[in-house]
């Protein structure tokens with residue numbers, strides 16, 4: 001304790017108001033951008049922010065927008081996203097992004113104002129039990145009632161948000177605590193004794209994994225968002241390990257970009273709308289190396305038919321993910337970077353030969369030859385798959401970042417936009433939040449002012465958090481919203497077609513706005529395209545426009561997103577394009 | 593394969609060894625001691641985890657056990673298949689203020705005790721019988737009127753249940769139980 005105070009810079013021990021402590025703590029945590037919306041219970045913090053010129057504040061139009069923007073920022077930079085919102089409705093509007101960040105393990109620190117301490121519990125104006133409401137959907141949360149605890153709490157919140165399995169942390173600060181004067185403490189030496197995420201792999205587990213790798217004839221890497229969360233080094237090590245072994249690689253939706261899509265051993269995405277080759281490889285493999293993925297139901301399909309003959313290794317930083325859905329042979333509780341490095345080291349040290357995999361690769365090639373993403377293109381109407389393909393071709397040579405909303409367009413983006421690097425793909429995987437993509441794009445653009453940031457959207461999703469387009473205009477964040485407008489909640493329509501006897505209950509997008517006029521009304525640029533022949537030129541126009549663009553891409557209305565593993569089916573029971581209309585079991589119909 | 597053309601399924605047991613169906617797993621009862629930082633909301637976190645994830649709580653007790661370290665000990669009696677119990681432990685440890693989860697039942701060194709206060713009203717033969725049984729159970733009489741007793745009793749849960757059952761025909765009025773407390777035998781901690 002004494003040595004610490006001695007080495008601490010004089011400035012750390014300053015006395016200041018709670019509001020100033022918040023700003024100083026954010027500064028010390030290296031926060032450059034935050035997303036927020038003011039209100040009565042955070043006015044003191046906003047006042048302190050007024051003179052803090054070194055922290056950029058992006059004023060959103062709805063607190064949900066601030067939350068998703070912070071998520072987008074976090075996903076692309078690896079740093080915690082920061083939001084500041086008021087009490088009551090400000091806090092409740094943040095609940096969706098907090099839950100979203102929780103399911104996708106996104107580091108985020110959310111500061112909410114609260115009514116003064118003496119009014120807590122009185123149903124005061126704009127009071128809500130923020131810590132109560134967010135308890136189940138945040139990694140951790142705090143109500144700070146003592147100004148002298150504030151600095152420590154904020155530093156601890158950052159530590160928890162970004163370490164271990166990352167997640168959202170909420171700090172609720174009553175207004176009187178923001179006004180009160182207290183002592184600032186620096187971030188040095190902050191730790192919480194009960195919080196001890198395990199990050200290094202057990203050597204025995206590494207050795208056993210390498211044993212299995214040396215015996216494997218039909219191996220597959222099944223990678224996920226944990227590789228991205230672990231940082232760029234994890235993606236580099238994954239590539240190195242793949243180079244060493246030649247094992248084929250698939251990934252979850254969240255993990256796209258960790259392994260280059262141009263690589264010959266890339267199988268494409270796994271899961272419900274994943275590739276035929278990836279799902280069959282998962283089903284028939286003899287060794288599954290799961291790196292930072294969590295056997296989500298969108299990936300496994302029917303669990304009792306999931307990869308029946310494989311040995312499974314699971315690298316995950318969160319022990320509760322291991323053996324939760326699928327029983328594994330070797331659990332490795334570790335950060336992906338450390339585990340991958342240890343496997344590479346052990347494998348090199350063995351100097352042993354791997355098994356011949358040519359038969360396996362041939363089988364995979366047969367699956368690949370099915371061309372599961374093939375679709376019939378048209379001269380008359382823009383096919384949504386074609387639109388994403390063209391978007392990819394015309395933007396792949398730039399520094400392009402893709403976000404999405406939720407629905408068919410999201411899956412087409414995952415299937416037809418190909419990622420070479422991590423941190424370039426931001427999508428709401430776990431919670432599946434329509435309305436995520438536009439604010440996330442705002443956050444990504446704030447992190448990469450010169451990048452090309454595109455939200456691949458649906459016409460229904462975009463209307464959920466549409467107003468953030470105005471945020472983009474105000475802050476000169478030139479995001480592009482590329483709407484695959486099929487005039488349907490396409491994914492809902494598809495399920496109704498397959499599972500509910502074509503009874504299209506309330507899934508038609510009635511009374512759509514004129515997106516071009518809407519863009520103009522909001523101070524941006526609008527483009528409409530319904531002719532395949534004009535598509536390329538109009539995409540170029542979108543890219544070249546210096547400000548935010550809403551692109552209304554009118555596509556085929558009845559297109560289904562295939563292939564598909566219906567809920568409750570196994571990986572080798574995919575519906576492919578030509579055998580559309582397969583029977584879906586009664587049990588499967590009850591699943592989501 | 594669904595289409596019969598591509599690839600041949602590898603040899604081996606067609607029924608997955610990894611099927612986590614718990615239908616044929618036995619339900620087990622466990623007593624867990626959960627060591628937590630005594631901070632606001634910690635009990636709500638623990639209880640919310642059980643209700644949110646659909647786990648059972650048969651009993652729960654909590655109190656601060658080390659004021660200087662702000663440590664509380666929560667003892668939870670729960671039920672589930674081995675797989676669920678494993679998840680419960682892992683999910684509890686995910687909570688930031690949870691430092692340790694000790695499985696008292698599995699340790700074989702576990703001691704479990706409950707305290708009960710049992711009110712019995714009656715006259716004559718029944719009253720005498722109640723008092724006689726209370727002596728067998730080593731219960732203390734902590735309050736008495738001409739027509740009633742309050743017994744204080746500690747012991748394993750089934751002993752208390754047994755006592756309460758015996759009191760029922762003798763004029764049982766009400767029962768208050770602490771729920772299970774636990775600790776391990778021997779000189780070591782935890």
Ligand SMILES: Cc1ncc(C[n+]2csc(CCOP(=O)(O)OP(=O)(O)O)c2C)c(N)n1
Nearest residue numbers: 407408409434458459460461488489490491
């Ligand atoms: C906030 C929210 N509400 C409802 C849903 C359920 N849902 C999933 S996809 C979808 C339709 C999306 O329609 P659109 O944005 O037009 O995308 P498309 O599927 O047509 O590409 C709906 C309603 C959701 N994912 N999120």
Ligand SMILES: [Mg+2]
Nearest residue numbers: 458459488490
């Ligand atoms: Mg649509």
